[in-house]
Amino acid sequence: xxxxxxxxxxxxxxxxxxxxxxxxxxxxxxxxxxxxxxxxxxxxxxxxxxxxxxxxxxxxxxxxxxxxxxxxxxxxxxxxxxxxxxxxxxxxxxxxxxxxxxxxxxxxxxxxxxxxxxxxxxxxxxxxxxxxxxxxxxxxxxxxxxxxxxxxxxxxxxxxxxxxxxxxxxxxxxxxxxxxxxxxxxxxxxxxxxxxxxxxxxxxxxxxxxxxxxxxxxxxxxxxxxxxxxxxxxxxxxxxxxxxxxxxxxxxxxxxxxxxxxxxxxxxxxxxxxxxxxxxxxxxxxxxxxxxxxxxxxxxxxxxxxxxxxxxxxxxxxxxxxxxxxxxxxxxxxxxxxxxxxxxxxxxxxxxxxxxxxxxxxxxxxxxxxxxxxxxxxxxxxxxx
Amino acid sequence: xxxxxxxxxxxxxxxxxxxxxxxxxxxxxxxxxxxxxxxxxxxxxxxxxxxxxxxxxxxxxxxxxxxxxxxxxxxxxxxxxxxxxxxxxxxxxxxxxxxxxxxxxxxxxxxxxxxxxxxxxxxxxxxxxxxxxxxxxxxxxxxxxxxxxxxxxxxxxxxxxxxxxxxxxxxxxxxxxxxxxxxxxxxxxxxxxxxxxxxxxxxxxxxxxxxxxxxxxxxxxxxxxxxxxxxxxxxxxxxxxxxxxxxxxxxxxxxxxxxxxxxxxxxxxxxxxxxxxxxxxxxxxxxxxxxxxxxxxxxxxxxxxxxxxxxxxxxxxxxxxxxxxxxxxxxxxxxxxxxxxxxxxxxxxxxxxxxxxxxxxxxxxxxxxxxxxxxxxxxxxxxxxx
Numbered sequence: 208x209x210x211x212x213x214x215x216x217x218x219x220x221x222x223x224x225x226x227x228x229x230x231x232x233x234x235x236x237x238x239x240x241x242x243x244x245x246x247x248x249x250x251x252x253x254x255x256x257x258x259x260x261x262x263x264x265x266x267x268x269x270x271x272x273x274x275x276x277x278x279x280x281x282x283x284x285x286x287x288x289x290x291x292x293x294x295x296x297x298x299x300x301x302x303x304x305x306x307x308x309x310x311x312x313x314x315x316x317x318x319x320x321x322x323x324x325x326x327x328x329x330x331x332x333x334x335x336x337x338x339x340x341x342x343x344x345x346x347x348x349x350x351x352x353x354x355x356x357x358x359x360x361x362x363x364x365x366x367x368x369x370x371x372x373x374x375x376x377x378x379x380x381x382x383x384x385x386x387x388x389x390x391x392x393x394x395x396x397x398x399x400x401x402x403x404x405x406x407x408x409x410x411x412x413x414x415x416x417x418x419x420x421x422x423x424x425x426x427x428x429x430x431x432x433x434x435x436x437x438x439x440x441x442x443x444x445x446x447x448x449x450x451x452x453x454x455x456x457x458x459x460x461x462x463x464x465x466x467x468x469x470x471x472x473x474x475x476x477x478x479x480x481x482x483x484x485x486x487x488x489x490x491x492x493x494x495x496x497x498x499x500x501x502x503x504x505x506x507x508x509x510x511x512x513x514x515x516x517x518x519x520x521x522x523x524x525x526x527x528x529x530x531x532x533x534x535x536x537x538x539x540x541x542x543x544x545x546x547x548x549x550x551x552x553x554x555x556x557x558x559x560x561x562x563x564x565x566x567x568x569x570x571x572x573x574x575x576x577x578x579x580x581x582x583x584x585x586x587x588x589x590x591x592x
Numbered sequence: 593x594x595x596x597x598x599x600x601x602x603x604x605x606x607x608x609x610x611x612x613x614x615x616x617x618x619x620x621x622x623x624x625x626x627x628x629x630x631x632x633x634x635x636x637x638x639x640x641x642x643x644x645x646x647x648x649x650x651x652x653x654x655x656x657x658x659x660x661x662x663x664x665x666x667x668x669x670x671x672x673x674x675x676x677x678x679x680x681x682x683x684x685x686x687x688x689x690x691x692x693x694x695x696x697x698x699x700x701x702x703x704x705x706x707x708x709x710x711x712x713x714x715x716x717x718x719x720x721x722x723x724x725x726x727x728x729x730x731x732x733x734x735x736x737x738x739x740x741x742x743x744x745x746x747x748x749x750x751x752x753x754x755x756x757x758x759x760x761x762x763x764x765x766x767x768x769x770x771x772x773x774x775x776x777x778x779x780x781x782x783x784x785x786x787x788x789x790x791x792x793x794x795x796x797x798x799x800x801x802x803x804x805x806x807x808x809x810x811x812x813x814x815x816x817x818x819x820x821x822x823x824x825x826x827x828x829x830x831x832x833x834x835x836x837x838x839x840x841x842x843x844x845x846x847x848x849x850x851x852x853x854x855x856x857x858x859x860x861x862x863x864x865x866x867x868x869x870x871x872x873x874x875x876x877x878x879x880x881x882x883x884x885x886x887x888x889x890x891x892x893x894x895x896x897x898x899x900x901x902x903x904x905x906x907x908x909x910x911x912x913x914x915x916x917x918x919x920x921x922x923x924x925x926x927x928x929x930x931x932x933x934x935x936x937x938x939x940x941x942x943x944x945x946x947x948x949x950x951x952x953x954x955x956x957x958x959x960x961x962x963x964x965x966x967x968x969x970x971x972x973x974x975x976x977x978x
Contacts, residue, residue, distance in 0.1 A: 227865040231621075234858035238851065267758050269661065269693045270930075271702065297664060304839075342662075365664040371823050373658045408666075441791070445693075458699040459926040470628050474855060477624040481617050481862045487613070488869065 214516040221489070228485045229525050232568070234480040236529025236561055239471055243557045244533075246467040248550045249457045259423045260320065261430055262452040263416040266443040272412025273442050275403075281416055286429040288421050291316030292399065297365040298375070300351075307363065308349055309395045310414075311402035314340075314547035320417045323385050324392060328575065330355075330381025332351060334398075341397040346382040353379050368406045375405075390550040418446070442585030459466040475568070483572040486518050496578055498588030511581035518573025519566065526565025530558055594691070596890040600881065601897050608898070611873070615662040615902055617866045621859035622906030623913065625852055627948040629734055630914035632848030633946075634937040637791045637842040641835040642741075642935035645773035647829030649753035649806040651717065654799040654816070659802020659834075662798045664830030671822055672799060674930050678815065680808040681801045685713040689797035690790045691759045691931050692774055695747045696924070703924075705746055705776040707736075707757065709796075716978040717802050721775065726751050727767035731782045738767035741934030745924040749779065758789055774833070777934040778922065803827075814873070836928040856954055863958025867899050871966040878966050879974030887969035896956070896961035907948040912949075914937045 219225055251504045263281060264269040272294075281290045296309040314335040318324055326334075326342065334340045343353060353359065356379065356535075363373045377397050385392050403410055419430045431448035437444045447455075490497075497510055505513075534553055601735035610617060624892035654675055667686070673840055676684045688709030708714075715721060716726075729735035736755070743749050754761045762781070769774050787793045803809060809828045816826050871878070918937040925935035 223868060224865055227861040231858040231861040231865075234854055234861070237853050241852070241854075266693075268690065269690055298658075303660070363656060364658055364660045367658070424812075455701045455703075458696065458701040460704045460934065461923060461925040469634075470851060473624045473628055474858070475853075477621050477862070478621050478858065481865070484613060484617050486867065496745075 209251060210513070210516070214513055214520055215511070217489075217493070218517045218520055220493075224246045224489075228243045229521060230526075231478055231481055232522055232525025232528040232565075233532065235451055235474050236526045236565065237338065237532050238529075239561050239564065240533025240553055240557060241536070242467045242471055243560065244537075244551060245552045245555060248552075248556065249460060251372065256543060259420050259426070261418040261420060261433075261446050263433055263444050264414075264452065266434075267570065268446045269414075271442070272409055272414070273410050273416065273444065275413050277437065277442065277444070278413075281433055284429060284432050284436070286420050286422070286425045286432075287418055289316075289319055289419040291320050292413040292416050293317065294399070294412075295365075296397075297363070302492075306590075307393055307395055309397070311399040311478060312396050313399050314342075314396070317417075318383075320419055321392075322386050324383050324384070325386055326381055326383035327442045330383075330525065333380040334396075337378060337380050338398060338401045339376065339378050339535055340380040341395060342381040342383055343379060343395050344392050345382045346391050347393065348379070348382045348397065350445060355379055361479050366402070367403050367407070369407050371407065372578070390552060395552070410474055425432060427548070475564075479568065479571060481491060482518070482521065482568070483575070486514075486521075486572050486576050489517070490514060490579060494588050498585045499584055501583065501585050502589075507581045507583075511577040514580040515570070515573040515577035516575070519569035521563075522565045522569035522572065526561055526568070528543050530561045534558075593887075594891070596886050597893050600886065600890050600894040604894050604898050605901070611870055614869055615867050618859075618863045618955070618958065619906040619909060620903040621862040622903050622951050623910035625855045625915045625954065626907045626951050627786045627857045628855060628910075628912030629848055629852035629945045630911050630939060630943055631937070632851065633845055633943055634914065634918060634939045635923075635935075636844035636848065637665060637940060637943065638832075638935045638938040639844070640837040640841040641932060641934070641938055642776075642831070643774050643833040646775060647831075647833040649828070649830055650803050651829040652801050652803060652809050652812070652826050652858070653829055653832050654732070654801060654824050654826050659825075661928065661930070662687075663691065665689075665797050666795045667797070667824065668795055671824060674819070675799055675801070675816070675824070676822060678812060680804050680812055680873060682788065682804050683713050683802040685711060685717045685800040687797040687798050687800060688786050688790070688792065690786070690792070691725060692860050694749065694755070696745055696932075697747045698745075698746065699773065703746070703930045705742060705749070707786060707790070708775075708778050708780045709783040709942045710780055711783050713843070714780075714800065718770065718775070720773075721770040723766045724769050726764075728766055729780070729782055732762055732767075732785060733782070734762045734785055735765045736779045737764050737768050737779050738764050738779045739934075740767060740769050741772075741905050741922065741924070743767060744777055744922045745777065745932060745934045760789060768792070772936060774927070774933050777932055795888060796966050800829075801958065839928060840925070852950070856950065858864060859954055863874055863899065863954060863974035864961060867959050867962035868965070870898070871895060871962045874966075875969060875974050879969055879971050882969070882971050883975065892947050892963040892967045895966050896959045899959025899963070900952060900955045903951045903958065904948060906955075907951025910951070911939070911944045938942045 267271055275292065278290060278292060289453055291313050295314050296311060299311050300307070316329065318326060318331060321456060330342065334342050341359065359377045361375045361377065367373045368375065418429070418433070420426050426448060433446045434444055446566045478576055501507070502512055536554050544551055642895065643749055654667065655662065655665040656667060666760040672686050675681070690707045691704040692707050694705040695701060696703045723737065726737070729737055738749050749764065750757055751764055751767050753764050755764065803812070806828070809826065813826045816822055816824050921937045924932045924934040
């Protein structure tokens with residue numbers, strides 16, 4: 208009988224008890240997989256952010272416009288290899304609950320700054336050439352069933368057209384995706400030039416600039432130079448890496464990471480207590496049995512390893528099932544909460560962390576019984592005190 | 593029958609201390625479920641209360657048509673004049689709404705603080721607002737009054753502190769309270785001074801109006817819709833704020849229920865485990881009772897009572913921990929209007945009742961199957977001991 212099968216058979220000696228304990232461990236890891244991913248979804252901008260990209264936003268408030276004239280001045284800063292602009296359109300497609308971000312951009316400039324976004328060159332040409340043209344992420348186009356050539360009506364909330372008309376209409380000329388990214392982009396893009404001409408007020412303003420630097424090592428210096436350039440103008444800027452910019456938004460929502468950690472802490476404390484209790488109970492019942500094994504020639508360490516192995520096996524099995532269920536549910540959950548967290552997905556990092564946690568839990572609950580098993584004196588144990 | 597139930601139950605409970613380790617698993621497991629449930633839902637309740645308290649039935653908000661919120665809205669001076677003189681409007685308060693980047697105390701990263709420019713009629717319109725420290729701002733000066741929520745959440749927002757918005761420095765001269773509503777998350781300034789500082793002279797963001805009766809709102813909404821000069825929308829404050837609260841509070845409540853349900857599954861397994869162990873450690877005792885004439889039902893009921901008592905204990909413990917740790921704590925989040933809304937966790941009596949109801953349900957499920965097994969034990973085999 209191999210070691211593993213010995214561990215296996217002693218684990219399933221009490222089927223119902225082991226099964227119930229196993230299921231509660233499964234539940235703990237299912238929750239771990241899901242909650243960790245929710246926390247990740249809030250900070251996802253940080254991960255997709257390119258290190259050589261900076262974001263130049265208004266210094267005092269995100270609602271202030273920056274003049275488009277900043278573009279040329281930023282482009283002239285040494286160390287800047289490319290710069291483009293984007294902005295927040297708001298807007299409602301069908302109804303408010305189906306929200307997705309919409310940015311007025313310079314078609315070629317935007318895709319140059321985001322080389323990880325893949326678009327058919329002919330579609331990019333069409334985007335640059337079509338005044339009311341727009342491109343959508345592939346997932347979004349699929350979700351709404353948009354075809355190339357479709358007219359997409361969007362109702363303005365912030366930006367009415369000149370004359371007060373709130374109805375904008377864009378023509379879908381292309382779709383794009385980002386095959387190298389784990390999390391797909393979500394922004395609907397249209398021409399800045401058309402938007403700027405047609406809007407009622409705010410002409411010549413943009414939301415933020417995106418800058419590429421020649422070397423990530425120069426980022427801090429380039430950021431300082433850009434901010435210094437506009438410091439005494441009425442349109443002062445704040446330049447940060449993409450990661451910092453994204454973090455600002457995540458932090459605005461609240462400390463989601465801390466909240467998820469709190470809940471998971473409560474879950475794992477409960478499971479730890481429960482599993483440890485089961486293991487201790489299992490050990491107590493088997494003291495005579497362990498003594499017999501020691502009599503037969505199993506070493507102290509060997510017996511302790513068996514007991515520890517049992518706890519490890521239980522936790523690893525539970526962890527594996529729990530994480531598998533989380534992965535199986537991932538797609539459905541992602542669809543259900545897409546409106547709120549468009550980037551929900553379970554990352555490899557979460558799965559690895561879960562596996563390590565399962566091993567750690569196994570050690571935590573198995574260690575004390577294992578040590579007791581090791582110290583067990585054969586005579587006392589056989590006497591069945 | 594009743595005597596049998598009482599006797600067995602009392603006997604069970606007397607030897608409960610001997611099984612304290614195993615029994616505490618039920619208590620802790622259920623305390624975890626109820627604690628997480630109560631903590632999360634108290635957040636949703638607190639958020640909704642903060643927003644819904646802001647509205648009053650006889651007040652309404654006027655925004656540019658289609659704008660949906662104060663940040664996106666803008667109203668020209670001529671439109672303000674038209675609305676002000678409409679019949680049925682008792683007080684009207686043109687207001688300017690902007691957001692400024694100010695670091696939060698908790699994260700030190702910039703967050704959106706609402707700066708509201710108001711005239712004297714804003715205070716007339718909102719009698720619930722009281723200055724609790726310092727004084728009101730003086731018209732024409734760069735002075736602010738800060739809500740208690742803004743002070744709690746934002747770094748550098750304190751009485752008598754100077755804060756830098758834009759190129760200029762503002763002094764906080766007063767602190768106000770307003771029934772814990774969303775206004776408390778804001779700082780207020782004199783309307784023309786704020787418009788000038790934020791370079792938005794000539795237009796306001798919204799108008800608040802007090803109506804001569806709540807019933808007037810529908811009529812005014814129609815009159816404004818039909819007026820060809822106006823592209824505005826009037827919404828009763830109560831509707832406006834409950835729409836703003838709906839999304840996030842539904843999200844948190846839904847999330848809380850899902851997480852608690854998944855945890856509850858784990859806790860039921862734990863409870864089953866414990867109660868099966870409790871029954872099996874008492875096999876001989878139960879069989880003896882049966883042999884001397886006790887029937888099965890009292891045995892089932894006594895096991896159920898034990899499970900329920902432990903569960904309720906867990907529920908009370910979980911709710912108490914959530915209450916002690918969170919009730920009244922102020923946190924803030926990004927509200928619908930793209931601005932920070934500070935609110936308090938609200939652990940209400942009905943929420944505690946919900947938590948304990950969950951505990952009872954979990955205890956009932958966790959006790960039922962082991963109880964049935966206890967009653968079905970074949971007496972002779974059981975007496976022989978395994």
